[in-house]
Amino acid sequence: MTKPTEVLILGGGIIGLACAWEAARRGFRTTVVEAGEFGGQASGAAAGLLAPYSENPESPDPFFQLCAESHSLYPAWVRELEELTGRSAELRHSGSLNVAFHEADFLSLRARLEWQSKYGAGFELLDAAELRRLEPALSERALGALYCSDESHVHAPQLVGVLEEACRRSGVRLVAHAGNVTLLKRAAGEGVIVESSFAGRWQADRVVVCTGAWSGFVQEWLPVHVPVHPIRGQICAYDVQGGHIRHMVFSSQAYWVGKNDGSLVCGASEDMAGFDRSVTEQGIGRLTRWSGSVYPFLQDKRPSRSWAGLRPATLDGWPLIGCIPEAPELIMAVGHYRNGILLSPATATLVGDLLQGKSGKFGNAFGIERFSPAGKRRGVG
Ligand SMILES: Cc1cc2nc3c(=O)[nH]c(=O)nc-3n(C[C@H](O)[C@H](O)[C@H](O)COP(=O)(O)OP(=O)(O)OC[C@H]3O[C@@H](n4cnc5c(N)ncnc54)[C@H](O)[C@@H]3O)c2cc1C
Known part of the structure; x- marks a missing residue:
């Protein structure tokens, strides 16, 4: 596949906005299409706890490592966002x-x-x-x-607002109130065409799916089962x-x-x-x-x-971050369950790496393969 230049992000919660800012910083022409309002769903409702230890009482598994990594990225990530926008996320x-x-x-x-x-x-x-x-x-x-x-903790709705503003200042096109979004066509090498009820049609080389709890609906037009509820x-x-x-x-x-x-x-x-x-x-x-x-x-x-x-939530409580092997132009960043605010910087970094064709430090620990019969782990799925 040639280097993608047009990236379309579906979903404007904290995960979609964090991925969009990261994609723009890495030089991709980026658009976010949000069905309703930016941050209008889980991200605007969150308490904003950044608690990798309290949220992982059991063992230092890859999920704990991801949470700890994201927490370590937070201070510099928020500082950059605040410097760019002149607004506070109350970290x-x-x-x-x-x-x-x-x-x-x-x-x-x-x-x-x-x-x-x-x-x-x-x-x-x-x-x-x-x-x-x-x-x-x-x-x-x-x-x-x-x-x-x-x-630590942040004010989640304020952080979403800061991210939205950072995206705007970094040249990301932001489309809110797009209504129902459907993938019309995808063809290897030709990219993807997406249509929305109220805001028109887009063509992109890569689509990043960040549709939160609604990701189970998205599977209607994806070639795989997306186990998110x-x-x-x-x-x-x-x-x-x-x-x-x-x-x-x-x-x-x-x-x-x-x-x-x-x-x-x-x-x-x-x-x-x-x-x-x-x-x-x-x-x-x-x-x-x-x-x-x-x-x-x-x-x-x-x-x-x-x-x-x-x-x-996914079936095992871990997020789903990775390419879809059957459709490499699609990247999933969904299923962050109780820790999407905490996991935003690490998720954005992983998605940025995937957009640039790098595999990222967690391999496919959070990939969709784990829900296939061959990849089932921990007896769930
Ligand atoms: C009460 C509560 C407290 C929480 N507290 C914390 C906390 O303290 N710390 C923490 O880390 N996490 C917390 N969380 C979890 C965190 O809020 C979520 O994990 C995180 O917000 C998920 O972000 P998201 O962007 O994936 O989802 P969302 O914020 O739900 O965003 C998904 C977006 O996609 C849009 N969408 C859906 N379908 C489509 C489509 N087809 N096309 C375009 N757009 C679409 C939706 O309108 C929505 O805006 C809490 C959650 C809740 C509910």
């Missing part, structure tokens, strides 16, 4: 606390401490008194915590002006993160509700009960806001 290196409420919780925290200390700095097992010195608003029921100084996340925020919470706090049932605007975000449910994005009394009720029990000052308080988004 905060707050550190995190995984809190134990039962003696048994310490078993898994100690196991994590043992293997994760080899990969990151600043882990410490805290007793109740040490924990309360760091986070005085926590309930007295908290027995201790695993402290990790190396986790939506998992609803319900989430809420309290108005706690005065900064009660200093760190990201995780319990076995929920997490809490304080934002610069004085809100304390508490997330998130994991429900199977198809493509329904509404919030339910049951979903938010569970979060508010936990909030009151973990933070006594929230006991009689109602969240000031609640919302929901659809996480794009």
Whole structure:
């Protein structure tokens, strides 16, 4: 295949925008076609946690390595975006606390401490008194915590806005409200033609599919099965002006993160509700009960806001990033599930490498082949 020059990105969530910015920086003429609004789906709903350690309690598998790599790229990536746009993504290196409420919780925290200390700095097992010195608003029921100084967070909707602006300033053509998008034709060496209901037709040498939870529909016009489905996340925020919470706090049932605007975000449910994005009394009720029990000052308080988004999940929870062997002009970057904000810089780098014909450092660990009968791993798929 000759060097592609026209790259079409389908989907303008954080993954599509991050890939578009990277493609433009590598010299490709790039267009993003978004069915609705940029960042209008999962990316705009996210809490913005960048937590490679807390999200990977089990083992240093390739998914953990990808998360850790992406986290290490974040400071320079955000700095470049902010310098280019003059806008802030509110990256905060707050550190995190995984809190134990039962003696048994310490078993898994100690196991994590043992293997994760080899990969990151600043882990410490805290007793109740040490924990309360760091986070005085926590309930007295908290027995201790695993402290990790190396986790951070961003304001996800603001980061999406910064990326959109960076794309614009880097010459990326941005098409929103395109409606339903269909692949009309693809022919080896001739590229791909894509048509949308409301915004016209495009021809490209390469198409990068970044359609989040809707990627299962895209398979109608792809030569492969795309095993991605939506998992609803319900989430809420309290108005706690005065900064009660200093760190990201995780319990076995929920997490809490304080934002610069004085809100304390508490997330998130994991429900199977198809493509329904509404919030339910049951979903938010569970979060508010936990909030009151973990933070006594929230006991009689109602969240000031609640919302929901659809996480794009694959069958094994790992993202799907790679070329489609049967259609090399198509690249997939979907299925980022709970960690799409964290994984944006690493995904963009992998996609940039694929566009330039390089294989990237993770080989095909995240490729679609793993879902074929021959490639099945970990007994799933
Ligand atoms: C409540 C909640 C909290 C979360 N918290 C975190 C967190 O703290 N940290 C973290 O790292 N991750 C978090 N996530 C996960 C993260 O939000 C997702 O993994 C990430 O946003 C996925 O990005 P995306 O661009 O693939 O998907 P999306 O943001 O959903 O974007 C996909 C886009 O594709 C568009 N689209 C669909 N079909 C088509 C088509 N045919 N043509 C053109 N466009 C199309 C859609 O309109 C959409 O805008 C959270 C998710 C939720 C729901």
